[in-house]
Amino acid sequence: MTDTILEVDGLSVDIATPRGTLHAVRDISFSVRRGETLCLVGESGCGKSMTSLAIMDLLPKAAKRNARRLAFAGQDLSKASKRQINALRGNRMAMIFQEPMTALNPAYTIGNQLIEAYRQHKNASEAEARERAIFLLSKVGIASAAERLGQYPHQLSGGLRQRVMIAMALMCGPELLIADEPTTALDVTIQAQILRLLADLQRELGIAMLLITHDLGIVARIADRVAVMYAGQIVEEGPTASLFQSPKHPYTQGLIDCIPVPGRTVPGGRLGVIPGVVPSLVGDIRGCSFRDRCSRTQPICSQAPPVYETPDGQRWRCILEDAA
Numbered sequence: 001m002t003d004t005i006l007e008v009d010g011l012s013v014d015i016a017t018p019r020g021t022l023h024a025v026r027d028i029s030f031s032v033r034r035g036e037t038l039c040l041v042g043e044s045g046c047g048k049s050m051t052s053l054a055i056m057d058l059l060p061k062a063a064k065r066n067a068r069r070l071a072f073a074g075q076d077l078s079k080a081s082k083r084q085i086n087a088l089r090g091n092r093m094a095m096i097f098q099e100p101m102t103a104l105n106p107a108y109t110i111g112n113q114l115i116e117a118y119r120q121h122k123n124a125s126e127a128e129a130r131e132r133a134i135f136l137l138s139k140v141g142i143a144s145a146a147e148r149l150g151q152y153p154h155q156l157s158g159g160l161r162q163r164v165m166i167a168m169a170l171m172c173g174p175e176l177l178i179a180d181e182p183t184t185a186l187d188v189t190i191q192a193q194i195l196r197l198l199a200d201l202q203r204e205l206g207i208a209m210l211l212i213t214h215d216l217g218i219v220a221r222i223a224d225r226v227a228v229m230y231a232g233q234i235v236e237e238g239p240t241a242s243l244f245q246s247p248k249h250p251y252t253q254g255l256i257d258c259i260p261v262p263g264r265t266v267p268g269g270r271l272g273v274i275p276g277v278v279p280s281l282v283g284d285i286r287g288c289s290f291r292d293r294c295s296r297t298q299p300i301c302s303q304a305p306p307v308y309e310t311p312d313g314q315r316w317r318c319i320l321e322d323a324a
């Protein structure tokens, strides 16, 4: 059995728009090992969601996926049939969306949805599926789980709905969980509870998790490894401790400087914000995509940046910072 659950090599996502082709994801490569948490971070619009949707084969119609290799547990997803993908999705790989109502059907009870998803994939009896649904609802911290089964999604609070979606994602015992900003739609206090729950379940059940977020504070707490995305590319990737202690790419350094730290103030009393705007994703980006916002930019940055790597697997794309 391979140690790598997800292999992404040379993944691109192009979206047809009235202004031309938008290259939302540009030739990215990363892998997720069994049982680890990889966080994909970056500002809004950098291509995080398109990456997760491309992996799950859930891209919108206008978007096209291309990859040298995209494999789940050694199985090449780009060559898999619709039937094979459907057998994996919601079963061996599951997704938690930003907004629970994306995944929950308002017309069916919670129980109906949890039970049907399980029976469909596992060929289980209604009683077995019901028992598992109650077990998982309790596991995600929902009291009176058996009674909740008869309720509809609109009868639950946002936090409870997100717990139900986590239970639904876990029903079939997935080996990989993709969570796309799973707490964005929730109140700040609930966000922390849900993230703690996810991190605890991931560890306890030994599931691999690809967690998408723009919050580096969360990443520092729960990631084993981090991949930093900027303008559709991964500009830096590595073990969490290395990346936080010694960020190599100026964009990663800028993001880390933006993390609120008690007692740290910045000139003018505001938290750090990286000045400037992300380049247009329509058409090619020549040279380093971050160079217009980088405080260290030099004429040489108009050349395509090389990829450097340290022995512990920290990789980055910046011509100004070599691995020596």
Ligand SMILES: Nc1ncnc2c1ncn2[C@@H]1O[C@H](COP(=O)(O)OP(=O)(O)OP(=O)(O)O)[C@@H](O)[C@H]1O
Pocket: 015, 016, 017, 022, 024, 042, 043, 044, 045, 046, 047, 048, 049, 050, 051, 060, 062, 214, 281
């Ligand atoms: N249906 C669409 N049609 C056209 N462009 C789109 C579509 N969906 C996304 N995009 C564009 O693709 C790029 C990547 O979007 P994506 O949703 O992956 O970013 P993201 O990093 O997940 O952002 P966020 O954190 O805000 O969810 C953005 O420029 C976005 O505007």
